[in-house]
Amino acid sequence: MIDKKLYDMPQGTDMAWCPGCGNFPILNIVKMALAELDREPQDVVICSGIGQAAKTPHYLRVNYFNGLHGRALPPAIAIKVANPKLTVIAESGDGDTYGEGGNHFMHTIRRNPDIVSIVHDNMIYGLTKGQASPTSEKGLKNPIQPTGVIVDQFNPLAVALSLDATFVARAFSGDILQTKEIIKAAIRHKGYALVDVFQPCVVFNKQNTYQWFKEKSYYVDEKHDKTDKLKALELAFDLDRLALGVIYQREGKPTYETLVREGDEPLYKHATDMTALERLIETYK
Amino acid sequence: MIDKKLYDMPQGTDMAWCPGCGNFPILNIVKMALAELDREPQDVVICSGIGQAAKTPHYLRVNYFNGLHGRALPPAIAIKVANPKLTVIAESGDGDTYGEGGNHFMHTIRRNPDIVSIVHDNMIYGLTKGQASPTSEKGLKNPIQPTGVIVDQFNPLAVALSLDATFVARAFSGDILQTKEIIKAAIRHKGYALVDVFQPCVVFNKQNTYQWFKEKSYYVDEKHDKTDKLKALELAFDLDRLALGVIYQREGKPTYETLVREGDEPLYKHATDMTALERLIETYK
Amino acid sequence: MKRFSGDISLVLGGAAGQGVQTVEALLVAVLKREGYNVFACKEYMSRIRGGSNSTEIRVTNKKRSSFVDRIDFLFAMDKDVIPHLQKRISKDTILLGEQAKVCGLSEECHVIDVPFTRFANELGNPIYTSTVAVGVALGILKADEKVFEQYLREHFARKGEEVVAKNIEAAEKGYAFGKHIAYHEGIEVHLAKSQAVEDELLLSGDEALGLGVLAAGCNYISSYPMSPGTGLLTFLAQQGKKFGVVVDQAEDEISAINHSIGAWYAGARAIVTTSGGGFDLMVEGISLSGIIETPIVVHIGQRPGPATGLPTRTEQADLNLALYAGHGEFPRAIFAPGTPEEVFLVAQQAFHIAAKYQIPVFILTDQYLLDSVRSLPKERLQNIKPENRIIETKTDYKRYALTEDGVSPRGVPGYGVGLVGVDSDEHDEMAHITESAEMRVAMHEKRWKKMEGIREEAFMPTEIGDVKHADTLVICWGSNRGVVEEALEILGQEGIAALHFHQVYPLPEKSKKLFSKKKIVVLENNFSGQFADLLTREYGVKVTENILKYDGDPFSVEEIVLKLKALS
Amino acid sequence: MKRFSGDISLVLGGAAGQGVQTVEALLVAVLKREGYNVFACKEYMSRIRGGSNSTEIRVTNKKRSSFVDRIDFLFAMDKDVIPHLQKRISKDTILLGEQAKVCGLSEECHVIDVPFTRFANELGNPIYTSTVAVGVALGILKADEKVFEQYLREHFARKGEEVVAKNIEAAEKGYAFGKHIAYHEGIEVHLAKSQAVEDELLLSGDEALGLGVLAAGCNYISSYPMSPGTGLLTFLAQQGKKFGVVVDQAEDEISAINHSIGAWYAGARAIVTTSGGGFDLMVEGISLSGIIETPIVVHIGQRPGPATGLPTRTEQADLNLALYAGHGEFPRAIFAPGTPEEVFLVAQQAFHIAAKYQIPVFILTDQYLLDSVRSLPKERLQNIKPENRIIETKTDYKRYALTEDGVSPRGVPGYGVGLVGVDSDEHDEMAHITESAEMRVAMHEKRWKKMEGIREEAFMPTEIGDVKHADTLVICWGSNRGVVEEALEILGQEGIAALHFHQVYPLPEKSKKLFSKKKIVVLENNFSGQFADLLTREYGVKVTENILKYDGDPFSVEEIVLKLKALS
């Protein structure tokens, strides 16, 4: 096991998160999970979009691609394909992943690359100061819907399941140990793994607090059949009692990077075979 | 009942579809459905994107907004909100709706506006000459995947159900009478109604032909409980036997245009209340 | 003794979440009520808590609307304020804050210990620190107690009697302390009050924009949050209900623009608001508006790019983007107001031009302008009567009728017996797809024909100083009006005058001659001199010098004075 | 008697799905094999079946690569061909087709009844009509039978003996008929053959691009289909496997660009291909590439806009878009090749510049160039050795190290012990978010510093004619090289020469002087004269005249000759 400290930023690194924010434990959990799974910092890439959650890669020592709002997944897939030896994690907010990035979310699931998606789900747009996100609850008052959200809450687990995602989990940043296990399982899983992590935003979301998440949620127990998709959907549809844990998992589906290319040689070593090109050019005679 | 001829284009109108294309019956069906439901041409708007299917509004006499590839739904919602008295139909291809337009597809369902989405699903990109669409079957050979499609087939019905769409149906353009009834039910339904219509592309999709669709599909029978969402999902997941008909329907969910605005006065009649504005300005003193 | 007369700059600094914005809002409001001319602008980090932000409030005898480097009074609410603002602190700056938080300064500095924590403790809640600070400032200025008490009463009314009482107590504590230190430290502030100002409006750029689009008859907004474009969306969400404005929070910017164009198609008057990055995603929609000739008004609140850049700071680097966004070619218009009254005006003009010529129209602002607050007489808000220019269609209605001036009368679905089609392909008069080269040319030229009318209606630039007789002409646009005005006044040189453009495209034919035989200096907040390039392209003007700034901060008056002095 | 010598234009017209493209492909290939210089270009409608399309094949003694209006032989496979091409048919045009399909012409026209249906019936399948047509053309040209038989044998080999035999039979039938009518109607065609040509390559713009990016070391493409950008995607999908090229069909263009930039970040060499509308959606991604300094190569196959426009036709109206796409400011480079060899060259240069300067680089082509086929000696394909310029990182690796020339050595994750971060916010050397104005300026200037190197490496324009002594200079870019070359040759005037730019941005410092004291005429396929504007901006050049075309068709030689004549 690697020393978790290896991922720590230099002392005194300024962090832009608010005191008490649910992002801190997630950061900690990710470091622990990587350490326990023995992933060297230089073999890990975190991709993120823009938002509070998306600042995560600035706070641990790994490679990172902090790109555009909503666009964490497309580069994540590409990085995995270009160098299948890397551990690739997309880490972003609920707005980033399900709102601006919704189309990539769906079509990444269809591809099933061997990457992990950790969604910091605070049910709000944090960085832009408290507008509703796709996962905001109906009725939540916010600057743009002063009388409350009028559209349905987005159901990431159900959408993932409907597209035959092979690893669908939900966690709560207030529970470090269990969440760590879930994230470890996600990293170990071969294929696209979604972990939607409830993450209290202590400034803008006064409705879905640590307390609220704690009261509303429960863990699926040992008897839960992770391979039963309809059962998983039933759990996903239940908005009154929020199931935590690995809701669904299926092994064995081929992953994108094995389908779209041959071998796993990093592409930075690749060069065009100029003799073959010469031969190809000859065919145009 | 309105005379269906009212929707006919002048004799000699050039149509860009190939002889035998599955788009022709859909066009015919839409005209019949509108006629039978007594919708005057000037009270109907068809929104479309770009593709072969998206040319539909050029071939019948109604109002239309033939916009950008993938963007049929956003203007459709807006038109319904701006003038709730209009019958608004979004009609486009599978690539347009589920590929380029995938994010709007999801977030339109969340809004539940009272519009109909008719997706001409030929499981291919027709206009651009035969590339795979999201609904192309795995293994389908095409110019960009010469050895066959490697990603999962997109499941529009399951995604719609996972987002709590209130009307989810599938039809087959080879069956005029039943498809007409399904589309009529969709138009009558209060809320977002998805009708995915199997539409053979006789030029580029030699795999999913009239014959193939006929053999693979069957209608849900009278006993089918349209309000059972898990049952509907089971049907949606079955790729061996393709269920046709209204798979799921639930009444009573408020529609977006009633939630986001007051009344149903068309906005072209609206003017700012200048006295109220004067009062508002005074508050900045 | 320290004497300040006619123009003071008071800066409040603190961490995000510390209430700096509350202090600013209260103080500015009270000062205006007291009859002082005020201008306030701010700079802040892209974070919700912590970091170091500041607000500058200028109280001046003459109306001012620009940022100065100079700080007369600095309220440091946090220990990071001093390092953060170090460069702007001089030996004349009076620093106010808790001793522990204002250390690390050279000995020359004039530091006054204000025991905020003690005051707050006495009041039983750190929340009152803000109001204490307001009081201290008012005390130093020797403001009228009755006015601010009255204001606080109104302001906190809906929070209940206790809150009102506590705040008044806090303000009075601060006020007494402020008076005391002014006396004790020999600080004298002389500022003119005027009854006219008492009755003025206090508007930020954001608010002026919100009011302007309402005046323009806007009844629809579909947008996705992005700083600094979000303000308008929030304004309309909060104020728009009673005006019947539909507010749709889009899933992304592509949805927003297509949704909004759809709304116009159906007869609504819509605006989208965003910033550069969000606008990038609307570029295809702009091209759509161009070919289907369906109006759209786009507000771009500029901030420094590329990409995420500096999300909460200011820049003017998206002019080229607005000018050339969208593949293919089609007419457009771009406004770039420099004051709240111009914001109010161009918001209406934008809707007017969009509706009349059926084109995409842009309002370019920036973080600095949107966040800045100033007092101005209500009469400066000029109304343009909004016309919707929608016709009732007849049976033979042709959406794209070829006309003399290129404008085809616009019908909407459901109004009249005609059918209204719009088509993103090249089309014929009936809006059906065409492959005819002749029809293509006819339609393309018809669309471009509209440019003549648009250009004829273009706003003339504002002349600052004696343009006719000047040999050097300073050119600015957008938010730089105030700073240029003040710098020229300070400079007081006869040979130098300025032009400010609140419409940057198209440029009016008539203003071309103003440039002839002069040395042209173009001042803008970007790296490459985008407006200078546009002047060259449009007027054939040879630009002598560019004054550019691209560090995320606005130009300061001092900076411009220096640069202009260096010219001669 | 009709005599044709040294230059014939043979046009094939028919509905989509009727095999016009098969005839073209076969005919061009056989003619090249026979030793004729060939050039072929096409125009077609945006539909899969029906409508009216045509292909022009020029067979010439001198190498030609431009479209002529003139039609010497017109093969009309469908009744719509004549009305569709009416304007280009003269009394000298020889029309070949079934009597019923070539009616409606003035009596002067020379019509030859070719009983295609009867031939096909005799052969038992209408599919053979195409090969019959090829045969007829070859008969008229009195081509060498052995050569085309051999070619057909190779071409149809994998379809089996029977298909080969049938096609040869069809071609011979046509050939005999062609010879017969030539004799009977007194048609004489004199064209020079050359052994050198036999051995040449036959390349379309699309193929040259595909081969060029392979030569550039491209190993990744993620794109979304859009005409005319799709050709490259298809090429790499079909040819790339043996080269280890990863092909990802993206769900949309936003995914494509972000995916591709991600691929570069991880060490791949990626290109995206699209057209204007799809590129609009990539605009934010371009800005991302700009700030994170991760290379990207973008191919934009231009077509007429705005929006969907004329999807299958040609235009050069996306230069401004490529120039200014992306909010904020950052360096870039834009290439616009005019011939297959230039396409091959700039594809490599684009990757070279992108990799070296870590910027977005554009290759602007258009439908006309991509679809045009011509014969050229293989030696004209010039190789640039691709360098990946990736370093192995050390522990203290800084992705954005501030350097002299602005280029920070680029590491990739997993290669070396260092960590590689990239960040779309303004950042420090370690790629972490910064709010420092000083760091912002340092990074912004560092990025712009790279422009110097990029400009230094800019390609010089190609001089056509005696530029030095000319008093009129015709400027063109992209696909218009061939037409200008030929028009100048026809014109044969000493005082007029031309420059063709295959790199349009940045422009090389050194070519500026070529413009001095000349009348400047800029010729381009758009409405507003975009390259002319760029010349004004970059060189301060005053453009005397614009020659513009924007109807979706390329310029013809005749058209340019007329326009240039009108100049003097």
Ligand SMILES: Cc1ncc(C[n+]2csc(CCOP(=O)(O)OP(=O)(O)O)c2C)c(N)n1
């Ligand atoms: C294209 C674009 N649109 C909008 C924004 C502004 N923006 C930045 S973060 C954000 C939302 C963040 O919400 P979420 O992803 O839930 O992250 P959180 O801050 O809540 O962690 C938005 C709208 C942007 N940066 N880019």
Ligand SMILES: Cc1ncc(C[n+]2csc(CCOP(=O)(O)OP(=O)(O)O)c2C)c(N)n1
């Ligand atoms: C932004 C953009 N990207 C790509 C295209 C090119 N394009 C036009 S139609 C189409 C796909 C059409 O597929 P589908 O929606 O299934 O319609 P079909 O032709 O099969 O009816 C594509 C990729 C475009 N017009 N605009």
Ligand code: SF4
């Ligand atoms: S705003 Fe909310 S999500 Fe963002 S850092 Fe603060 S508490 Fe966390």
Ligand code: SF4
């Ligand atoms: S290409 Fe296919 S979908 Fe398009 S018109 Fe032809 S048959 Fe129909």
Ligand SMILES: [Mg+2]
């Ligand atoms: Mg969030």
Ligand SMILES: [Mg+2]
């Ligand atoms: Mg399709």
